[in-house]
Amino acid sequence: MSEENKFSFENKEYRQTYWHTCSHVLAQAMKRLHPDVKLAIGPSIDNGFYYDFDTPAPFTPEDLAALEGEMRKICKEKLKLERFELPRAEAVKFMEEKEEPYKVELINDLPEDAVISFYKQGDFTDLCAGPHLDSTGRIKGNAIKLTSATGAYWRGDSNRKMLQRIYGIAFPKKEELDAYLEQQAEALKRDHNKLGRDLEYFTTVDYIGQGLPILLPKGARVIQLLQRWVEDVEQKRGYLLTKTPLMAKRDLYRISGHWDHYLDGMFILGDPHDETKECFALRPMTCPFQYQVFLNRQRSYRELPMRLGETSTLFRNEDSGEMHGLIRVRQFTISEGHLILRPDQLEEEFKGCLDLAKYCLETVGMLDKCTFRFSQWNPANPNNKYEGTAEQWDHAQAAMKKILDDLGVNYEVGFDEAAFYGPKLDIQFHNVFGKEDTIVTIQIDMLLAEKFGMYYVDENGEKKLPYIIHRTSLGCYERTLAYLIETYAGALPTWMAPEQVRFLPVTDRAVDYCYELAHKLEANGYRATVDARNEKIGKKIREGQLEKIPYMLVVGDRDMENNTVSPRNRTEGDMGAMSFEAFEAILKDVVDSKAKK
Template identity: 40%
Template sequence: MSNAVSLTFPDGSVREYAAGSTGRDVAEAISKSLAKKAVAIALDGELRDLSDPVSDGRIEIVTRDDPRSLELIRHDAAHVMAEAVQELWPGTQVTIGPVIENGFYYDFKRIHPDSGEDWPFTPDDLPKIEKRMKEIIARNKPFTKEVWSREKAREVFAGKGESYKVELVDAIPEGQDLKIYYQGDWFDLCRGPHMAATGQIGTAFKLMKVAGAYWRGDSNNPMLTRIYGTAWHTQEELDTYLNILAEAEKRDHRRLGREMDLFHFQEEGPGVVFWHGKGWRMFQTLVAYMRRRLANTYQEVNAPQVLDKSLWETSGHWGWYRDNMFKVTVAGDDTDDDRVFALKPMNCPGHVQIFKHGLKSYRELPVRLAEFGNVHRYEPSGALHGLMRVRGFTQDDAHVFCTDEQMAAECLRINDLILSVYEDFGFTEVVVKLSTRPDKRVGSDDLWDRAESVMTDVLKQIEAQSGGKIKTGILPGEGAFYGPKFEYTLKDAIGREWQCGTTQVDFNLPERFGAFYIDQASEKRQPVMIHRAVCGSMERFLGILIENFAGHMPLWIAPQQVVVATITSEADDYAREVAEKLRDAGLTVETDLRNEKINYKVREHSVTKVPVIIVCGKREAEERSVNIRRLGSQNQTAMSLDEAMAALIDEATPPDVKRKAAARAAA
């Protein structure tokens, strides 16, 4: 066939088609039913319109149930939302509407027809827009594409009063096509691609919220209204997503933090935590747990909080990270004595200084230095989010200085620690991914080759040792500028993923600071430096735990473990005795001897998420028994005081302490 196009299909077969054939032509040539299901094509992995001509390469026919079509569904839903808004409120200007994680948004400028003033959308407008969107989808108008000249695009959009679109047209680089997509009579400037028709969007969508947004994200520009939406393949997927959002809202650690009296934030200290007594107790319980896990393996150290900028210049952070550092200039008696200091944003440069202090022999390696270091990083105010994103936080940071030959064993040791910690908190679904060399990096290719080779082998061992329970993967180009790294992502009780632990190989800092050890041949050798974190930010990890357990914390880490409440004042002395015995055993216990009904007391302590409420009345005092009520349960269990003591002491014992006790007993 002359002037033919050669296409390779997923099964490896190769077929030829006439020049100018479109993706739809190819789908119809395979089968009419496939052509009806098709929404796009993928040519050499790139999604294209069905109407686009094909060229030599690998082709896939993308149907609506293909995972890749989800982005198209959301993209098309955004366009339909914009059409619905302009049908309902003519004169509204449409600006930008991209696909985002789990959905889409569009920014609009609406002017009130009577006052001529800004007329932002409100949540009350969303049901009207949704209803009109469904009507537009039911019309099933085809998406068609035209390519316009810059002059035509400017003229048409200016004629419609779409000044923001004119600005977008002017911003498109010379030589790039200006694509206009129609759905029926309505059209917009868009890169594409789109599905074949609006009907393929389906009705599994929902408009979620409205928010203010500056044009192009610049506070000097006009304020627009942003409407967010979500869209999915099926109603079942949409319902699942909405249920997760509703559950996430109930589990929001900020709300639970208030209810449980754990912490608060205020404007005078943006991005830093005001820990209350109960919250600080839980924080310190987590730190104590991690300290025990590191005992006899790491040396716990403490590097200075404030250091001269010269150290940060040597480390490279001043050049790479200066805008995110808190800095202060200290004036000396003479202007020449002025010095610039910075609050540390990370612990690693300080740990290199500690390693360098005194000569190190290869026999001393690996040297493992750990620190629960308080660090500060400037985050934009809009990015702050409770404990999850703060400006001051504590890292469970450690650095291992080892020989090249020890690197693999150390990475495996760190992996075992990280997975064991997560399992102690109930996280069993973990993904470990290797991030490889980025475009901008330091160090020779030989060093990167060696490090990536070792970590690839370690990744295989991690998966093999877990029996396939731990999923692994590669993140090309996502490594740190100084070396490759493992990223540990865990899944919580409602299926959300959280990236927490990291293991990062670094051959940059030891070289910059001239760190070395003496090898077997009495020669100076540069050590490999491995950065590792298990929880990452202790504050963030606690936020994750609070949301994962919905405030129903395991007894061993709960901020308030037991309340002993009385039914009658005749049991007050016995309640005090029960509480004292539990305190002597190491539990945190309060008594509630108020002259209130027991159901009122139980409800009140349930709001603050106390895991165990021990109820004592006259009968319990006489029999030296107790009734135990568990958070979230309407039932109560009667048992003797001795039985209750033994059960609660066992439950309040941290898992690592239990393991050690079991090991000693077995020995």
């Protein structure tokens, strides 16, 4: 990389360093204006930076404006950032003297052999591993914006204190900041968390709980349509449908390894530490359940690959601070599947899984916004996150790399992002605010078959261990619905729209005629309603446009006389009078082709 590109904002590493330094400038500004506020953590993130503070009252817009002003002053002061290290005892004493209890806790939680480093800028010093810019003068003060302040539990633990988190963004030029803020304003119009509620796709209720959305009739219908479509597509590709329990005894999760590696992310029914009583857990994944289908009887090599698919409801105890609309939830439904295969079938079956995922994402109109991440293990294996030997991991990752390279997949490497039992290909999608989430995964597993004794008999009559591919085809349906609402600004393609056609009778005399035609459409599998309210037709049309209805059919006395309808398309407007049969033919073509309109 050239020196010019190294310090370009297009370089992700430099961009993250820039934003990380901004978080320290924010913390310094906070301590200048509010010396009694306690500092927690302040990292860079995918889309800017934040800092968590312990303060008795939430921050107001006026507070954020004052902090921005102080940050600009610090940037003008061109303070040099100087790194230094301290032994653990001295580091603890240093932060105790500054009365920063959260920093003391962080130091005490570091590994024994950790290097404990600090960064000093003027009269402000913070615990930090870095890296940082060499001076606050590198930051353009007039291109900083503090965007919001929210609550966040310390270390994401709902049993710990609620802190105040301030988010910010910064760019090397003010014009770039202005363009970003304009883009964010447009994003707000598409934000599924607002638009999905306004259009009545889903809601949440405080006394039900965070991350447990209620799908309203529109949202439930879209997800049902997607599930049925995916199940039909998978059946055509040789998948066998399964239906497995939503919970199991801890014994199952002990065999799979989830009890050791994923316990904190599971909802436990009973005391997990009392071995004298049965203890159950809601399932966070389906794999150990689906394996029982293979294990139901002895299998021959001729039965492989065995492709198992299930529309699975899963439960994961996500941190409360991570909850966001339909994107981050604690109960969700997923197009989950597992392929049990011979080693010689691995490349072909992996290719089939990727082809299926790309087909599904392309059909719903999301593939062009996806990126690919090859998620690998960390050989240092901190906290015993991974199972298996280095040889097994090297073998699995080499196999996946060869497959991805042979297929020409353009991917980034995600270090330390693998599942505990194997590497994976993550298909990533960005929401309207730029935050990245995984929407589809395809994982190679060479470990769990042995744990469950999943042997097949080969052509020589010998028992062999199969490979397993864990995969999704469209991922989490709730998350997909959120992304679809944002992608199409609520105007979902006609084939998946919860309401495809709305009849608008101009007079009371036309109401029965509209119902007759609506019933004909319903009989042919379309979703049609009649707005028979005693309202002016202009108001009905405006409301239909706001609700993103694909087709509105205005029907008056002349239509009844001529056996016609007058369709209005949400994008093309008035389509002119035509026979009902002609309109239905247009509708059939749009729906059957799964057109993105």
